[in-house]
Amino acid sequence: MTVEQQTAMTDAETDALLGRRETGVLSLARDDEPYAIPISYGYDASERQFVMRLVSTPGGEKERFLTDSPRVRFVVYEEDGPTYRSVIANGRLELLPRSALTPSHVERFGAAKRPLFEMWDRAKDELDVRLYELDPDELSGRRIDVDDSSD
Template identity: 55%
Template sequence: MPIDRRTEMTEEETAAFLGRQETGVLALAREDAPYAIPISYGFDADAREFYMRLVSTPDSEKREFLASEPQARLVIYDEVDDVYRSVIAIGPLEEIDPGELSVEEIQQYGEAKRPLFEIWPEQKGDLDIELYRLRPDSLSGRLIEVDRDF
């Protein structure tokens, strides 16, 4: 039976992990209704902030959730060999006016992959692309190593 060792990642390990990853799952909640979507992101290790472009259609459930100023939880994870890493960021999701972006913030959005328009059934003109920042109140990383030789 495999035994696993769980450890908290340090701030440096967490930042390095987030810098290597590009995608995660963004979960939003309002009242008692949850909503989760896969996203790509940019991460500023110095400011400990996430930057994302979120694409929606005029009548999408995503747009309804975003308009309600929901609490956000971003989960980033991977598994390589017998090592599983995950980071959870919790905090408010803030919509950003593109006209108010600094040069540094624009660079962070450049780190986030562009949405793939080809996956949308609607015309590009019907899509709304909004910029968001997540400044987490809580940011924690965990590492689990599985020892299969035990």
């Protein structure tokens, strides 16, 4: 028999999970069409903000979903034996133009773990690489402990 116990994570536990993980799933929507992508991120626990680098092709699907500072949901999760943890951040994703970048943005983005390699079917000069910031208006974490032991 499986016994589950679900508890809300404290702010400190939520920040710790976001600090040790390096990837999550960013979900966007346009009208009734959903779009979700795995991404790497940087997180500032003192400000509780994310910085994300998103790469798209001009006129591509991702670019279409990123117009007009969309509302997004960002999910980070981990499994550690019988314990599952997840954090959900909801808010508006804002483009960070190069002219608006501050040392703080660069420092936060520097914490983002980027893939060791990226493969694109286009040359780098044909890709749009942009930084975005997510200052969530909702940020919550959950922990689920599962006990599979039988008596």
